[in-house]
Amino acid sequence: MRSVLTMALLLVLLVLQPSAAMAAEKIFDLQIEQRKVVRPGASVRVVKGDAVTLRWHSDEAVQLHMHGYDIQLDVAAGTPAEMRFDAKVSGRYPVTSHGFGPKHGNEHGHSHGHEALLYVEVYPE
Numbered sequence: 280m281r282s283v284l285t286m287a288l289l290l291v292l293l294v295l296q297p298s299a300a301m302a303a304e305k306i307f308d309l310q311i312e313q314r315k316v317v318r319p320g321a322s323v324r325v326v327k328g329d330a331v332t333l334r335w336h337s338d339e340a341v342q343l344h345m346h347g348y349d350i351q352l353d354v355a356a357g358t359p360a361e362m363r364f365d366a367k368v369s370g371r372y373p374v375t376s377h378g379f380g381p382k383h384g385n386e387h388g389h390s391h392g393h394e395a396l397l398y399v400e401v402y403p404e
Contacts, residue, residue, distance in 0.1 A: 304330045309397065311337040311354075314379055322398040325366045331399070333362040333374075341379045345399065347372035366401045373398055 305325050310318040325331050335343065335354045343352045345362060347370060354360040373395035 304332070306332045306334060308334045309336065311335065311341060311396065313338065314341075314376070316397045322371075322400050324400045324402060326402050327366050327369050327404050329366045329401075331364055331366050333399070335360050335362065339379055340381055342377040343374055343396070344377050345372055345374045351377070369401050369403045371398050371400050 303326075305323075307319065307323045309316055309323075323333070333345075335352065336359050337354045337356055339356045341354050343354060343362065344350070345352075345364075347368070348364050350362055350364060352360055352362045374397045375395055
């Protein structure tokens with residue numbers, strides 16, 4: 280009986296191991312120029328369970344908001360800033376600006392609710 284339990288436990292560990300091994304730390308360097316993401320492009324892709332870092336660089340101050348995970352980040356011009364999260368929920372999440380320039384949220388620089396700067400796509404395991 281004891282050997283059967285041991286075998287069952289080993290089987291469970293083997294089944295669970297691949298998904299744990301697939302989870303990874305993902306770091307993306309993102310560049311905003313003239314209020315558009317120029318690197319790496321329109322979206323980044325990760326897998327549920329990944330530890331994600333979005334390292335933002337911008338040519339002007341900006342306040343960013345990642346919808347769905349509800350993360351906000353202030354990025355100063357010329358100074359990298361990091362947005363970190365664990366990808367726990369599958370889906371496609373837009374990152375928008377809550378304002379560019381020294382006065383975040385002014386009418387001229389505000390793009391919240393209009394166009395996404397980037398999409399973060401979280402795929403199932």
